[in-house]
Amino acid sequence: MGDLIREALSIGWPLFALLAGLFVYSLISISDPVAKKRATFKLFIGMMAAFMLLLAIAHYKGSFYEANRMLPVSLVLVTALCFMMGIYFPNHAAMLKIGGFMFLVAAGLSGYGNWLPQVEGGFPPKEEKLDFSSMTAQQLADEGEKIIFGGIGKNKEQGAVGKGQCPLCHAFHAGMLGERAPNLMGLPERAGKDRLADPKYSKGNPQARDYEQKESFPGSGTAETAQEYIAESHSCPSCYVVVGYGVKGTNDKTSPMPPIHKPPISLSLPELAAVDTWLWVREGRDAPSYEEIIKSYEKFIPEADRPKQQEDKPAGAASALLADGTETVDQIFTKAQCIMCHTIPGIPGALGKQGPVLEEGTNAPNRIKDPAYKGTAHSTPEYIMESVVSPSTYVVKGFPDNLMPKVFGQKLSAGALKKIVDYLSQVKAGSPPPKIS
Ligand code: HEC
Ligand code: HEC
Numbered sequence: 001m002g003d004l005i006r007e008a009l010s011i012g013w014p015l016f017a018l019l020a021g022l023f024v025y026s027l028i029s030i031s032d033p034v035a036k037k038r039a040t041f042k043l044f045i046g047m048m049a050a051f052m053l054l055l056a057i058a059h060y061k062g063s064f065y066e067a068n069r070m071l072p073v074s075l076v077l078v079t080a081l082c083f084m085m086g087i088y089f090p091n092h093a094a095m096l097k098i099g100g101f102m103f104l105v106a107a108g109l110s111g112y113g114n115w116l117p118q119v120e121g122g123f124p125p126k127e128e129k130l131d132f133s134s135m136t137a138q139q140l141a142d143e144g145e146k147i148i149f150g151g152i153g154k155n156k157e158q159g160a161v162g163k164g165q166c167p168l169c170h171a172f173h174a175g176m177l178g179e180r181a182p183n184l185m186g187l188p189e190r191a192g193k194d195r196l197a198d199p200k201y202s203k204g205n206p207q208a209r210d211y212e213q214k215e216s217f218p219g220s221g222t223a224e225t226a227q228e229y230i231a232e233s234h235s236c237p238s239c240y241v242v243v244g245y246g247v248k249g250t251n252d253k254t255s256p257m258p259p260i261h262k263p264p265i266s267l268s269l270p271e272l273a274a275v276d277t278w279l280w281v282r283e284g285r286d287a288p289s290y291e292e293i294i295k296s297y298e299k300f301i302p303e304a305d306r307p308k309q310q311e312d313k314p315a316g317a318a319s320a321l322l323a324d325g326t327e328t329v330d331q332i333f334t335k336a337q338c339i340m341c342h343t344i345p346g347i348p349g350a351l352g353k354q355g356p357v358l359e360e361g362t363n364a365p366n367r368i369k370d371p372a373y374k375g376t377a378h379s380t381p382e383y384i385m386e387s388v389v390s391p392s393t394y395v396v397k398g399f400p401d402n403l404m405p406k407v408f409g410q411k412l413s414a415g416a417l418k419k420i421v422d423y424l425s426q427v428k429a430g431s432p433p434p435k436i437s
Contacts, residue, residue, distance in 0.1 A: 008054035016054070019047045049084040052077050079103040132270035137277055137287050144278030147271055148172075155282070159407040164275055165265055165322065168337055168405045169257065179403060180354075181257065182242050188280050191233075192226030201240055212238040212254040216300040227288045230276055231296035234260050248353045256340050256352075261297075264335040266307045269297050322408075325415020329423045330436050332416050336408060344424075346433025355404060356396050360384050361428035367394060380425045388412075388420060 009016065026039040056077040082100030132140060142152050149155050150162035161167045169181040176183060195201060202208040206215035206222055215221060216236035223229040232239055237255035246252030260267050267275065273293040280287035288296070297306075323332040330347045333339050343357045344350035356363065364380040367373055375393040377383035386393050389409030395401045412420070426434035 004055060004058050007058040008051065011057055012050065012054040015050055016047065019043060019050055023047060045084055045087055049081050052081050052084075056081070075103050075106050132274055133290055135290070137281055140274050140290065141278040141281035141287070143271075144274035144276070145282075147267065147275050148278065159405075159410065161322070161405075161407050161411055163265070164260065164267060164271075165337065166275075168407070169340075179400070181245060184279065186283070187230065188226055188283065188285055191229040195229050195240070196223065196226070209239070210253065211241055212250070215239060217302050220300055220302075225296070227276065227293060228296045228299060230279065231272070231293070232300050233257075234272060234275075235297060235300040258337075258340075261301055261305065261307055264331070268307045269294050269301070272297055321413055321416075322411045323413065323416040325413040325417075325419065327416070327419075328436055329419045332412070332419055336412060336416075338420075341404065345427050346423075346436065355399060358424050359427045359429045360424040361426055361431075363396075364425070367396070370394075381421045384421045384424050385417065388417065 023040065023043040026036060026043055030036040030039055059077070079100050082096045082103060086096040086100065130143065132143060135143070145152055145155055147162050147164045148166050149157070149160040151160070154160035154162075155172060159167075166172075166184070171181075171183045172185060174183075174185045176185075196203055200210065201222070203222055203224070206220075209215075209222075213236055216232060216239055222239075223232045237257035237259060238253070241252045241255045243252055245255070247254045247256045258265060261269075261272065270290075273290050276293050277287040277290075287293075322337075323335045325332075327335065330350075333342075333344060333347050333350055338344065338358075339347060339350035339352055341352040341354040342350060343352060345357070345359065360380060360383070364377075364383040368375075368377055368383055373394050375383070375386050375390075377386045391404035391406060392401055408417075423434060423436075
């Protein structure tokens with residue numbers, strides 16, 4: 001609320017100052033007591049009304065991205081404004097009252113329209129508990145597809161991302177570019193053939209490995225089968241790094257991929273089994289059995305590190321959004337993997353080097369001024385929003401186009417986007433980073 005008032009005053013302070021000036025003037029210089037009282041009263045009402053109008057405008061500005069959820073609130077403010085202006089201009093009172101009434105109706109209708117689905121959303125239909133262990137391979141593969149892409153049949157959709165977040169980095173189909181991470185087409189075959197045979201893999205001898213992590217945990221050893229290679233890749237990405245895909249500057253010793261049984265992705269073993277089953281089945285191969293897959297993960301993930309499966313949540317349900325906006329901003333940057341590519345002052349772990357340092361308080365004004373800038377942003381928050389939801393609108397010099405995922409507009413809630421924009425607009429080169437709120 002404090003922010004809103006500040007924003008309102010920043011938009012309309014000249015108007016507000018003018019009215020306040022007139023207010024003081026009427027108090028001092030009008031001598032006829034009746035006229036004085038009337039003028040003072042009118043100006044006071046005028047100031048209130050102007051303030052509410054500014055508040056409403058500020059609200060609109062601030063909640064532009066929130067799917068008009070705040071529309072009814074702003075409309076109610078305008079309604080109040082109309083009635084107050086009715087007192088201010090008695091000659092037009094009737095007209096203003098009619099206007100006010102119409103806004104009230106509009107507010108009512110849009111409020112009804114907005115709240116209806118939310119009420120429905122408050123009572124999700126009771127889902128059956130999913131028992132992955134008793135599914136057929138195809139059913140399990142379907143669950144896997146939901147976890148990776150967010151729904152059955154979505155694997156070919158551009159930008160489909162599920163709870164597993166893999167498509168933020170990986171391509172899955174032949175012919176698609178794997179710039180950020182290897183294309184996972186053909187993985188089951190190359191896992192068994194090429195990877196395990198790679199001299200750098202050091203099958204059976206973790207100590208000979210030249211990677212950040214020698215083995216997943218002491219005594220876990222190395223993969224012996226294709227499925228074990230996949231399990232190890234998922235749970236200990238830095239145990240073996242595909243050539244050319246390591247974190248820049250580490251000489252391919254460290255992988256940028258997060259271990260996917262750990263936060264923020266936190267897939268449980270049954271969920272991992274579903275993901276892997278999809279990787280096999282979609283290529284028309286026989287997947288290892290559920291039990292075999294689980295065993296392959298138990299080899300690389302110690303008991304204490306195994307996340308519990310949230311059985312009351314269907315696999316696809318959590319997949320809609322990467323962050324819903326209830327998180328703190330550092331959690332949002334982590335969940336959406338921004339930290340993998342960007343250095344963000346003040347955000348723990350945000351040390352990525354594939355994208356620019358996100359000092360947007362400093363960068364954004366310069367980008368907008370760049371003659372090559374063809375976007376529509378006029379302010380720092382607008383530029384940040386545009387960069388996040390439509391990264392190719394302006395490509396920062398010295399960085400590749402199409403590296404930053406284009407899915408964040410769909411995969412982050414309005415609230416999460418707003419937190420990102422608020423935070424990044426306050427980050428300035430050479431200043432201490434803003435507080436995480
Ligand atoms: C932040 C980006 C990122 C995300 C998210 C990510 N990966 Fe990766 N992944 C990589 C990179 C980079 C590599 C190559 C380096 C390495 O070997 O670890 C890789 C390697 C792999 C490999 C080994 C590939 C090979 O050819 O040997 C597999 C398998 C894999 N990822 C599966 C997944 C799955 C499944 C998910 C989702 C549950 C996922 N990844 C999520 C970046 C990512
Ligand atoms: C896979 C790597 C990658 C990920 C993940 C990624 N970005 Fe980027 N981002 C880039 C690259 C590369 C650029 C520069 C090229 C361009 O402008 O598109 C960039 C540009 C930007 C810019 C414009 C920076 C400037 O100074 O003009 C912003 C803002 C930004 N990213 C925010 C984010 C946020 C927020 C997230 C997470 C929701 C994110 N990025 C995730 C790679 C990434």
